[in-house]
Amino acid sequence: MIMEQIESLCEVLYPSKCCQRILREFIIEPECFKLIVIKSLGYGIIFGSTMVKLPQLLKLLAAKSGLGVSLPAVLLEILALTFSSSYSYANGFPFSAWGEALFILFMTSLIAFLIIYYDINKGKAFLFMMMFTTVFAVLMSGHVPMQLLWLGQAAALPLIISSKLVQAWSNFRNGHTGNLSALTIILIFIGSTTRIMTSIQETGDQLIILGFMLSSIINMILVLQMFYYWENTNKFIRKNLAKKDK
Numbered sequence: 001m002i003m004e005q006i007e008s009l010c011e012v013l014y015p016s017k018c019c020q021r022i023l024r025e026f027i028i029e030p031e032c033f034k035l036i037v038i039k040s041l042g043y044g045i046i047f048g049s050t051m052v053k054l055p056q057l058l059k060l061l062a063a064k065s066g067l068g069v070s071l072p073a074v075l076l077e078i079l080a081l082t083f084s085s086s087y088s089y090a091n092g093f094p095f096s097a098w099g100e101a102l103f104i105l106f107m108t109s110l111i112a113f114l115i116i117y118y119d120i121n122k123g124k125a126f127l128f129m130m131m132f133t134t135v136f137a138v139l140m141s142g143h144v145p146m147q148l149l150w151l152g153q154a155a156a157l158p159l160i161i162s163s164k165l166v167q168a169w170s171n172f173r174n175g176h177t178g179n180l181s182a183l184t185i186i187l188i189f190i191g192s193t194t195r196i197m198t199s200i201q202e203t204g205d206q207l208i209i210l211g212f213m214l215s216s217i218i219n220m221i222l223v224l225q226m227f228y229y230w231e232n233t234n235k236f237i238r239k240n241l242a243k244k245d246k
Helices: 002-013 016-025 030-052 054-063 071-091 095-119 122-139 146-174 182-202 206-228 230-245
Strands: none
Touching: 016 030, 030 095, 030 182, 054 095, 054 182, 071 095, 071 122, 071 146, 071 206, 095 122, 095 182, 146 206, 182 206, 206 230
16 A cells, blocks of 8 residues: 555656556666656756745845846846746646746746835836736746747747846946845756756757756856855945945
């Protein structure tokens, strides 16, 4: 009974033929081993994605400001993630291959909400969330033509690159990274590099693979900026806190 439950759970997460071979015959074939490792990495990334943007959210909440976090970059990332999620969902790709995009999308939308809420206008922040929810629901409804979703996925690549470059340029122009979370940037870099391998194995989609490759390169630039501007950022934060205390 217990073994049947374990096998059922295994078949939800991994290919059924592999589960049967391993749990019934105690044989681990090389192909099954590779599939299990790749899928496990994917699930690990999805689990990590639920936390990856949390440091950034907490930092914004603590500072009550989005200074240093580029709103245009965040909005571009939201567009890219929305297109990518809807395209992957419509194609029926395994959730382990794209699920983290969904969680990161929701967290990123909250980041955009906080930036608009604190730095622009509270009403516009709620309006943004309503618009985002509506667009996302339409794209995930199953009524959008696949050709249109493919174009969205194709657009996601330049969008995600643009979002990273906008943030990198903002860091360079400011000479610091402001309230940008180092932990979030590092975790995103690790996730995007790992996703290259899982995407090759689970989707084989050249657009998605290329997107993760280019994203990883630019994420590395952001990681390097975090360390390069570390002292300047600390000075900026201390100066900003001193202003608030006055």
